[in-house]
Amino acid sequence: MDITDSAVWFSIGIVLITTIITRVTRGRSRFEPACSTPPPPVVSCGSFVGLLHTLYTKGLRVMILDQYTKLGSVFTISFFGKNVTLLVGPEVAEHFYQGLESEIGLNMLGFTVPMTGKDVGYALDAATRCQQSRFQTDALRPSKLRSHVGPMLQEVEEYFAKWGQQGTVDLRKELEQVLMLISGRCLLGKEVRDNMFGEFFTLFNEMIDNGTNISNAIFPFAPTLTNRRRDRARAKISEMLTKIVRSRRSSNQAKDDVLQYLIDSRYRDGRPTTESEVTGMIIGLILAGKQTSSTTSTWTGARVLSHSTCLAAVLEEQKQIFKKYGDKIDYNILLEMDTLHRCIKEVLRMHPPTPSLFRKVHKSFVVRTKERAEYEIPKGHIIASPMLFNNNMPNIFKDPDVYDPARFGPEREEDKVGGKFSFTVFGGGRHSCLGEAYAYMQIKVIWSHLLRNFELKLVSPFPEMDWSKIMPVPKGKVMVTYKRRSLAST
């Protein structure tokens, strides 16, 4: 990781968090009852300057490592009276992921509300959101996913059929496109995919571009130009989707896509979902899955194509599967692609699309470190689970800077040996990702097709990380040359 960039990212993160805490805590009592368990050690204002210096000169990981070595796995960064407590490593992560929402809040995700709308997700109370999560979980469960493989494959085949015999492309742009087509087809359905795909995703990209910057996260409702652009795009998206939901309902058309599942979902009291809830939930799913999957697909290309042993291993796997099943691909065959799966998982370890998760403490709680020290994390603190650091802890992941997919193989299983919360790239506990299986599935459909049909070479330098977004992405173009080939003849 680029040191300066990570430093900038972390500083921006700190500023963002401070601002959010200020906004969230404004007007509330600061008094917390005294207790016998001590609070975590604090990186005070004095050391804060040193901390920033380390951050800018040596990077985020070294900075956290310094504090981790000095203070242990739980420490608070305190500045201008605000507190962000880092919970480093799996031993102290349990309550972060498992705590009740009344105790550990998700307020940090409030910036998504202007995009998903006031009737869904983080705009709602936990009980209603839980029911909506159930609709989304059901829509993405394996029994439903099976039927998406065919349409995904068709989108992928049609898209890459347009490539010539050989050429040079920006892999990042190509993969973004194909993933949008897959979302259009499997999540949104035929009306969007066939009739308004271009317009829909132009608007969607406009909404994301103007809605997921650090500034939106700090001031999601301020009357800024970017917020206005975001809202304008969102209003048009909402209009398009509302028309589709209304038309499907009035004509009793039943489709096999996630949108239809959300339209047909009912709350426990029998109430059907409203148009604006369906619209908000489907936007939420695309929002959660689009950037994360396209970033991961691009990194998969960059890593595998830069690593001859991995490239040979994934190719050999495709050859063996091809020998067994010919060019047929279905849900079960995708599950057999273990080597490819591990290559993607290792990419996620090294390039987690969400480098850290944040929560707000609503009720003080006690954590116990592996050295048996106990600390009470006071109400009002922001807590962070820094995946970017956790995924690189050498006591869990051997030689963490080395791209080594075999670490997840049956002999090593480093993520399991380290304990329940060692690998939280898809979150964990109460709010773990609902789209994990879907994400792996679409990335495997794309990469198995590319490996089988093209000889690829990365021709631009290995990409750096662009930290200017809430979800960092590969910086610049990721240029790749391709030449058609047939796996059967290799």
Ligand code: HEM
């Ligand atoms: C490589 C791809 C992906 C990664 C790395 C990823 C990562 C995550 C993470 C870390 C969380 C937890 C957030 C938190 O605890 O604050 C999450 C939640 C979520 N993800 Fe994903 N995600 C991916 C793809 C997807 C896809 C494709 C979908 C849907 C189609 C999806 C839907 C969701 C939803 C709905 C939640 C919210 C769960 C809740 O709040 O209960 N994700 N994801």
